[in-house]
Structures are given as C-alpha cells and as structure tokens.
Amino acid sequence: MQKKILITFLYKEGAGPVFTLEMARGLAQNGCEIHALLSSNIANKKDWVNEKAFKSVTFIETGTRKTAIQATMAFFFKEKLVLKRKFQNQTFDYIISTFYHPWSTTVFKCFKVTKTIVICHDPIHHSGVGLLEKWLTTHYIKAANDIIVLTQSFIPIVEKRFGYSKEHIHYMRHGRMSTYKQCAITPLTDCKNINFLFFGRIEDYKGLFILAEAYKKLTQSHPNISLTVAGSGDFSKYHSIFKELPRVKIVNQYIADKDIDDYFNVPNTILVLPYLDASQSGVIPIALEYGIPIIASNTGGLKEQMDNGNLGLFSIPGDSNSLMKQMEYFLKYPDFYAKERKKAFIYLQNLNWDIVTQKIIQI
Known part of the structure; x- marks a missing residue:
C-alpha cells in the first residue's frame, strides 16, 4: 500500500x-506519495518546485x-488556520520532520496524521547550547510517535533520555548529498601540496583552537601545506591565533x-x-561525495558515520598533538590519499537515498 x-x-x-x-526523493523512488511543507525562503526552492516526483x-x-517575530505572530494567528483548512480533507x-524548528510541534497539530516522526540529529546537546533551546528541542522530540x-x-x-521504547526508535544512515556536486570531480594531482579544510558554521564545540595549534606545529616542518577555514558564525575569538x-585563508561567511x-x-x-564533541556531521557526506579524505575527532557518532572507522583518520578530541600527527600522516604516506578516495566512492553506493529510506517505510 502506498504511504x-x-x-x-x-x-x-x-x-x-x-x-x-x-530524503524526499528517496521516499518517492520507493513509491511513496510525497507532500512537503517548507519555508518560502528555503535555499533550494527552485529544486522543490521543479521536482515532478512530489504530489x-x-x-x-x-x-x-x-522579521522573525512578525512571521511568528502571523503563523500562530493566521497561517496555521490556513493550513488546517487547506488539508482538512487529507x-x-x-x-x-527532518530538523527541529520552534514551530514544529504546532505544525504537527495542523494535520490529520497516523504517526508523527522526527529525526533526532543530536540526542546529546553540543556544549554551549542554552537551556531554552535544550528545553524546546526536548519538547519537540517528545511530541513524536517515533524517532x-x-x-x-x-x-x-x-x-x-526521552523515554521511548526501542520499537519506536529507528536507525537510518545519513544518505548522500549529491545535489551539492555541481561539476565533475577534479582529478588528483599529487600530495606534495596539501590543503586542509575546515568547513561549516563556526561553533565553540568544533575545536578551532585545537586545529590552529595542530596546524601551527605542522607548518614548522612542512612548508608545503595550507589551511582554509570557511563558514559563517562569530570568528572574533579565533582571529588573533589564525592571523x-x-x-x-579565512572565509567567514555563509557558503x-x-x-x-x-x-x-x-x-x-x-x-x-x-x-570537541559531536553527534554526527553534515559535512562528512559532502566530503564523501567529492572523494575528499577526512580527519575527524573520535567523538560522538563521527566514526560510525565514516563506515565505522574504515574511512579516514581519527584524533583524540581536544588533543592538538594527536590531530597534528593525523594531518602529518597524509604527508608522510602520499599513497594513502588515493586509497581513501577510492574507498569513499565505493562506500557512497550504500548511501543512495532509495536504499536508506527503506528504513522509514518499514516503520
């Protein structure tokens, strides 16, 4: 029966x-009838509008x-009533719900539904998360039937932590992020000039001070390396050490x-x-898509996300010497780079969304 x-x-x-x-495309490939409710400002709006597989x-x-306050007032006093009327016969x-949003639990109540499912990305909050956000995200997770x-x-x-029995908790792999890849992958040249890349929003738990210390030590014996830090967020506390x-190269803006x-x-x-701590990383699937080797802290679910440690190298969280040694490994053993690329492309086949979303259909 079609879901x-x-x-x-x-x-x-x-x-x-x-x-x-x-994920929506993967579910559609598995024969599901897909409807979507999205922000009108979503970055890939054109892709959603042009997708013929969705109902x-x-x-x-x-x-x-x-304008967040005005939009919130409009939603609670007008938009939610419009949604209820629009979908009252369905x-x-x-x-x-793929990600938490402050309106999420109210949105759930606007529809007739057999089961509400949320994707819990961070069952353990990152260091630095405020009490209000912790309370709101906990309430959001507990509002679902299944996780x-x-x-x-x-x-x-x-x-x-949330009081769910195991039959209501389901594991699904993080699927591919192939939409990001715009061009054919640049062929490997050599590993004499390595560029290390930090990519993503600037947050305290992401260990930028540790990266700076490790890179500084590495430059003392390896002049043929560079470092790029790209992402939005407050970079002011890191500016003095990185300069x-x-x-x-610092690109402190949304990419x-x-x-x-x-x-x-x-x-x-x-x-x-x-x-320093993490549940998983949305940057890992992007790197895999491009065949970019990964060095990650051995924390949270990062090792599991990297094929249970069969991909990449791992350092001790908060230990700059450990991170420096793993960065140096690619310089000492240049053949390792090509081997990692090959393993990444093979592993990607397990992350196709028509495969990973079968877990949802089985709920």
Whole structure:
C-alpha cells in the first residue's frame, strides 16, 4: 500500500534543505506519495518546485532574523488556520520532520496524521547550547510517535533520555548529498601540496583552537601545506591565533550551495573535523561525495558515520598533538590519499537515498 507522507522543514539554509530534498526523493523512488511543507525562503526552492516526483509542495512565510517575530505572530494567528483548512480533507500516514524548528510541534497539530516522526540529529546537546533551546528541542522530540536516529549507537541514549521504547526508535544512515556536486570531480594531482579544510558554521564545540595549534606545529616542518577555514558564525575569538599562521585563508561567511565546489573540488584537499564533541556531521557526506579524505575527532557518532572507522583518520578530541600527527600522516604516506578516495566512492553506493529510506517505510 502506498504511504502518504508529509515532510516538513522550516529553516532556509545549511545542510537541511539538501538533506530534506534528497530524503524526499528517496521516499518517492520507493513509491511513496510525497507532500512537503517548507519555508518560502528555503535555499533550494527552485529544486522543490521543479521536482515532478512530489504530489504537492506548500510554502509558508517563516521570516528572516529581522522579521522573525512578525512571521511568528502571523503563523500562530493566521497561517496555521490556513493550513488546517487547506488539508482538512487529507489524512497522512506519516508526518516526518527532518530538523527541529520552534514551530514544529504546532505544525504537527495542523494535520490529520497516523504517526508523527522526527529525526533526532543530536540526542546529546553540543556544549554551549542554552537551556531554552535544550528545553524546546526536548519538547519537540517528545511530541513524536517515533524517532529516527542517524547513528545506531544513539538508540539507547534516546531510549533513556526521552523515554521511548526501542520499537519506536529507528536507525537510518545519513544518505548522500549529491545535489551539492555541481561539476565533475577534479582529478588528483599529487600530495606534495596539501590543503586542509575546515568547513561549516563556526561553533565553540568544533575545536578551532585545537586545529590552529595542530596546524601551527605542522607548518614548522612542512612548508608545503595550507589551511582554509570557511563558514559563517562569530570568528572574533579565533582571529588573533589564525592571523599568525602562514598560508591560511579565512572565509567567514555563509557558503551558498552553488559555491560548495570552490572548496571541495580542489586537488589535494583534506577535510578536518577537530570537534570537541559531536553527534554526527553534515559535512562528512559532502566530503564523501567529492572523494575528499577526512580527519575527524573520535567523538560522538563521527566514526560510525565514516563506515565505522574504515574511512579516514581519527584524533583524540581536544588533543592538538594527536590531530597534528593525523594531518602529518597524509604527508608522510602520499599513497594513502588515493586509497581513501577510492574507498569513499565505493562506500557512497550504500548511501543512495532509495536504499536508506527503506528504513522509514518499514516503520
């Protein structure tokens, strides 16, 4: 029997728009009837509008940072009533919320649905998350009938922390992010000149101080390396330490999807994730898509996300010497780079969305 699914995502940028679109396409490939409720400001709006595999796509105004209060008032006093009327004659098998949003639990109540499912990306909050956000995200997760985690080892954590029984917690792999790749992959040249890449939003838990210390030590014996740090967020506390480092490029701004190629399709690039703590990373699937080798901290679900440690190298969280040694490994053993690329492309076949979304259909 064909599943009728409403997918909701109410933010506009980051990895969420691509993750949600790819998942929706995977479910459609598996014969599901897909409807979507999205922010009118979503970054990949054109892709949603042009996708013929979906039954319907509805956009609502979520505002900007400057207009968030007005948009919230409009939603609670007008938009939710419009949604209820529009869908009053429809019943969905599932509502699937791919990412938390402050309106999410109210949105759930606007529809007739058999089961509400949320994807829990971070069952353990990152260091630095405020009390209000912790309370809101906990309330959001507890409002669902079933939970999807992207890391298998998080099942007992969700079971204990949120009070769900195991039959209501489901593991699904983080699928491919192939939409990001705009061009053919640049062929490998050599590994004499390595560029290390940090990519993503600037957050305290991501260990930029550790990366700076490790890179500084490495430059003392290896003049043929460079470092790129690209992402939005407050970089002010890191500015003084990074400005002293040689061959460093800082791009402190939001990186649009169309510009991803400029960072991941560069020969001899290695992604570095020096996180102090983490659940998983949306940057890992992007790197895999380009065949970019990865060095990550051995924390949270990062190792599981990298084929249970069969891909990449791992450092001790918060240890700059450990990170430096793993970065240096690629310089000492240049053949390792090509081997990692080959393994990444093979592993990607397990992450096709028509495969990974079968877990949802089995719920």
